[in-house]
Amino acid sequence: MALSGLDIFKLLPKTNCGDCGIPTCMAFAMKLAQKKAELSECPHASEEAKATLGAASEPPIRLVKIGGANAFEAGDETVMFRHEKTFFHPAGIAIELRTSEGEEKLQTKIKEVEDYKVERVGEELSADLFFITHDSKDEKDFLRTINLVKQNSSKGIVLDCSDKDTLKDGIELLKEERPAVLLQEEISDEDIELAKNYNVSLILTAQSFEGLEGQVEKARSAGVNDLMLNLKCQNIGHQLQHNTIIRRSALKKSYKPFGYPLFSYINAENEMDVLASASVLLCKYDSIIVLPHVDKAMLYSLLTLRQNIYTDPQKPIQVDPKVYQIGEPTPESPVFVTTNFSLTYFIVSGEIENSGISAHLVVADTEGQSVLTAWAAGKFVGEKIAKFIKDIELEKQVKTRKIVIPGFASQISGDLEENLPGWEVIVGCQEASDIPSFVKNVKLT
Amino acid sequence: MTFEIPRETNAGKVMEVTIGATPEQGGTRSKTVTIGGSTALPFHFFEGKHPHKPVVAMEVFDRVPAKYPDVLREYYSNVIDKPADMAKKCVDEYGAEMISIRLEGTHPEKGNKSVEEAAEIVKQVLESVNVPIIVTGHSHFEKINEVIKKVCEVTAGENCLINYVETDNYKTIAASCLAYKHILVAQTPIDVNLAKQLNILLTDMNFPLEKIVMDPLTGTLGYGLEYTYSIMERIRSDGLAGDKMLAFPMLINPGYESFRIKETRAPEQDYPEWGNLEMRGAYWEIATTMSLLVAGAELIIMYHPKAVEVVKEKIGESYDSKKGK
Numbered sequence: 001m002a003l004s005g006l007d008i009f010k011l012l013p014k015t016n017c018g019d020c021g022i023p024t025c026m027a028f029a030m031k032l033a034q035k036k037a038e039l040s041e042c043p044h045a046s047e048e049a050k051a052t053l054g055a056a057s058e059p060p061i062r063l064v065k066i067g068g069a070n071a072f073e074a075g076d077e078t079v080m081f082r083h084e085k086t087f088f089h090p091a092g093i094a095i096e097l098r099t100s101e102g103e104e105k106l107q108t109k110i111k112e113v114e115d116y117k118v119e120r121v122g123e124e125l126s127a128d129l130f131f132i133t134h135d136s137k138d139e140k141d142f143l144r145t146i147n148l149v150k151q152n153s154s155k156g157i158v159l160d161c162s163d164k165d166t167l168k169d170g171i172e173l174l175k176e177e178r179p180a181v182l183l184q185e186e187i188s189d190e191d192i193e194l195a196k197n198y199n200v201s202l203i204l205t206a207q208s209f210e211g212l213e214g215q216v217e218k219a220r221s222a223g224v225n226d227l228m229l230n231l232k233c234q235n236i237g238h239q240l241q242h243n244t245i246i247r248r249s250a251l252k253k254s255y256k257p258f259g260y261p262l263f264s265y266i267n268a269e270n271e272m273d274v275l276a277s278a279s280v281l282l283c284k285y286d287s288i289i290v291l292p293h294v295d296k297a298m299l300y301s302l303l304t305l306r307q308n309i310y311t312d313p314q315k316p317i318q319v320d321p322k323v324y325q326i327g328e329p330t331p332e333s334p335v336f337v338t339t340n341f342s343l344t345y346f347i348v349s350g351e352i353e354n355s356g357i358s359a360h361l362v363v364a365d366t367e368g369q370s371v372l373t374a375w376a377a378g379k380f381v382g383e384k385i386a387k388f389i390k391d392i393e394l395e396k397q398v399k400t401r402k403i404v405i406p407g408f409a410s411q412i413s414g415d416l417e418e419n420l421p422g423w424e425v426i427v428g429c430q431e432a433s434d435i436p437s438f439v440k441n442v443k444l445t
Numbered sequence: 446m447t448f449e450i451p452r453e454t455n456a457g458k459v460m461e462v463t464i465g466a467t468p469e470q471g472g473t474r475s476k477t478v479t480i481g482g483s484t485a486l487p488f489h490f491f492e493g494k495h496p497h498k499p500v501v502a503m504e505v506f507d508r509v510p511a512k513y514p515d516v517l518r519e520y521y522s523n524v525i526d527k528p529a530d531m532a533k534k535c536v537d538e539y540g541a542e543m544i545s546i547r548l549e550g551t552h553p554e555k556g557n558k559s560v561e562e563a564a565e566i567v568k569q570v571l572e573s574v575n576v577p578i579i580v581t582g583h584s585h586f587e588k589i590n591e592v593i594k595k596v597c598e599v600t601a602g603e604n605c606l607i608n609y610v611e612t613d614n615y616k617t618i619a620a621s622c623l624a625y626k627h628i629l630v631a632q633t634p635i636d637v638n639l640a641k642q643l644n645i646l647l648t649d650m651n652f653p654l655e656k657i658v659m660d661p662l663t664g665t666l667g668y669g670l671e672y673t674y675s676i677m678e679r680i681r682s683d684g685l686a687g688d689k690m691l692a693f694p695m696l697i698n699p700g701y702e703s704f705r706i707k708e709t710r711a712p713e714q715d716y717p718e719w720g721n722l723e724m725r726g727a728y729w730e731i732a733t734t735m736s737l738l739v740a741g742a743e744l745i746i747m748y749h750p751k752a753v754e755v756v757k758e759k760i761g762e763s764y765d766s767k768k769g770k
Contacts, residue, residue: 081682083675118718120667213448237488237763240739244489248451255448272755275728279735280759283674296720300708301666301728305736308671343669350668350706354512433584437554 003056005033011049012042019043060250061259063089064201064226064287066180067156072128074228074287075261080247086312089261091282093302094129094158094290096265099145100136106148114153118300121317121342125303127155131182131265131290134161134170142166146173158182158203158288164190171198180228182263187215192222201226203263209245216257228288230263236277239264243285261287271298278302283309317342318368323392324349327358331399334359334444336428337385338406339366339374347432348406355436359444360398364388371406382415389420400445404428452492455685459483459743460654460693461497464543464606464628465577471602475575478543480658480743481694486681487741488763498764499738501757502543502579502746503535504700507558507566508550514710516726520750528566529573536574539750540757545579545608546570547701551592552583560595567596571603579746581608590617597621606630606744608696609660612643619650630696632660635672637679637691644690658744659693665702666733673697674740681741695741699733700748727752735759 009029020041022028031037032053039045039053063076072092079085095113097106110130117126130149134142142161149157150173157179161167171179171194180201183191187204195202202219204227206212212231219227229246233239243262249255264286268274275298278289282305291299311317321340326349338348340363352359364385366374374380389395389403401423405413407430417425429438461482466472478500485493505528506513513525520539524530528546535541548563550556571578580596582589593607594617602625609632610618622629631647633639640659647657661680664673677695684692703709708719709726719725730752734745738760747753 081675081678082671083679116718209448209450234766235762236759237490238766240488240763241491244486245450245491248453249448253451257448271724272727272731272751273758276731276735276755276759279732280739283736283739295724296718297722297725298720298728300719301725301732304667305670305732308666309674309736311671313671313675343664343672346668346706353707354705356511431584440554 003033003053005030008032008053011046011052013044013046015044017044059259060254061247061261062225062227064180064228064261066092066129066158066178066201068154068177070154071178072156077247077285078251080244080251082309083313086314087310089287090306090310091286092128092156092288093278093299093306094131094288095127095294096131096133096290096292097145097149098136099132099134099141103144103148106145107152110148110152113294114155116296116299118303120304120307121319123307125300125307127294127299127303129156129158129288131158132160132170134159134163134166139163139166139169142170143173146170150174150177156180158290160184164194168194171200182230182265186211187218192219192224195219195224195226196222201228203228203230205230205232207232209242213257216260220257227260228263229258229260230265236280239277240280240284243281247285263288263290265290266292268292271295274298275302279305282306316368316370319345319363321363321365321388323394323397324361324363325358326352326361329358329360331397332445333357333398333400334404334439335362335394335398335400335402336360336404337362337364337389339364339369339371339380341366341368341370341374344370344432348435351432351435352439355439357439360394362389362392362394362403371408375409375412380409380412382412382417382419385412385416386419402426402445404444406430450491453485454492455484456687457484457685457689457692459681459684460657462628462655462658462694464579464604466602466604470604472604473571473575474577474603477604478577483685485685487739495764497743499743499745499760500542501540501753501760502545502744503539503541503750503753504545504547504581504746504748505531505535505570506547506549507563508556510549510705512705512710514704514726516709516723517704517748529569532570533573535750536576539753541576541753543577543579543606543744544570544574545581545746547581548589548592548596549583551588552585553588554585555583557588560591563592564595564599568599571600577605578603579606579608581746584611586614590614593618594621597625597627600627601625604628606658608632610643610647612639612646615643615646616650619647619652622656623650623652628656628658630658630660631693632662635662635664635669635676637676637683640676640680641688641690644693648690654689654693657693658696659691660696660698663698663702663733663737665699665706666729666736667708668702668706670733670736674736677737677740677742694743696744696746697734697737697742698746699730699737700746703729703733704748724751731755 012025065071160182182203250259366379410427413425459481463479465474465477482496532544550558609630727749
């Protein structure tokens, strides 16, 4: 738990020597509490102060990395609700590979997942990990699957193999890849040896809080700290509660045994079922979600949800400022202008599409602000829009010399006409939902 | 350190709202639907009570929307333009627990159907199904005020959910609901304070607290879902903390909002990475609904029959076991 300035002050020498560069110990303590200074700046800090502050600055949920160079990162979250700050490390989507599936099928699947990339608001979305389940009898299948992933993908790997010798041989192949290992059975001394020798993360499985707690304590006391938690549940509502209890224990009660990222394997019959559960777990605290099967449309929905939930609430998503073609516009088609707040763009472009017309939509750079906010902040004004229209040479792309502005920005119309000689400004509707009726009733070109 | 489940109890409680009326209660429904009543965050059975399951409604139309997608038409082929028959199919075959009748066709620019026609359609739907009814309007104030006035009158006693009023247009419709004892949806654009303000305006008219449902406005997946999600979480947290003007059950529209965007209509040839169009809309609706359920939705108006099935199953299994210790 975070210490207050006063708590920290009590641990300091209280000599006001100023050696840290700050005149008083109290002021230095305040800076430490705000994380604007480091304890190492105080040359006289006691061992006790170092130990206490060190423990307090340890993140309440450990950051666990899976993979080599571009490792997937899970955990290190600080809030229960995204509106309190933000969620930092997007949940990893893992795709299951079964070693019994046969080389050809596996190869196709790996290629499909590896090639799957979809662009959304300037971000490239894709799956993050492979989850290898060893369900054939033959060790060769396990090793071959690992090699196939290793050769064809740089994504992180999670291994699930109950035979410890086989598992060890598999991990030998992944010395540079830093995989994670799912333990379905209670953690053993052998597992702890494995984690220590090969530097792999362990995913602990239990049926109850007490079972999980015991296993974490065992691992921690042996010095194994790169852990993830997998608490088995009967249904999705049950799991939401378990995940909440674990996250709350870690964040609000500083309960160290539960200060690790959460893992789930979704056991469900069809894609819709998988998606429904995955959606809940993505919102409520899972850091790795394993999908037993997948199709593109389902993956696209889930990745979009992840993008939405993990967007920083304080930083609006922006779209690129440029001219967007809605439908199949010709040089004669009408021209609309709006701001580059992603939501504004999505809604306006969607409603123009719904109206059935084709148009050119000029999206001006307002640093991601919506129309009213941008106008009030002086970012969506005649001069700036006119300059942008000249910079992108809109006059070479369209024949019309009329431009529709958002109704909420009606006050800029005179200013825009002045800065854009030869153009007529039409004040559009205030709400995007009125665009379909607006285009019917107003001559736009 | 021994482990103890960290429970948080709340001073407040979500208002319980009952929709519909049985013959004994002056209506014609075979049973009523109650939503709300929760004393904890969604699905948190371990620290509070959730006496009522979230409810799934499906929607029929007085006029088939021009862009109504083919993947949905397949499910309703011969009844799509017959709202009473479509309603029956939604209830009997697809498990709808309520029916919303969207009266978009009364909009002056979308068919301009008369007040009488709208009232007649609502009456027909009431006759064809015995679940409680939602009457869903549009944003053309002058027309919808007249339409709802008439609908409220002809459905007197049915305790319908009248969907919706907004801050710029609440008085006429709220007065009709008061006069004929219906329930009202208060819709505001994704904002905690505006939502609270509208609820205060309604209670200033002496609108009964147990007759208000909030619509915080649904941004579907990829179209502002994160805003709706967080606003709903904040509304629910504040309501549970004791703010009575935010402690009303919440309605969402994942069906309507999902099936009017490009992602549920564009063919796979144009966007190969978006995958198969056949199920994409259902996926979109499922992801939107499940995430907003977690944020506090109690009444969900859905479109895709397969999505309805999965969502109802997930709600059902979570509520039936109520295992949370």
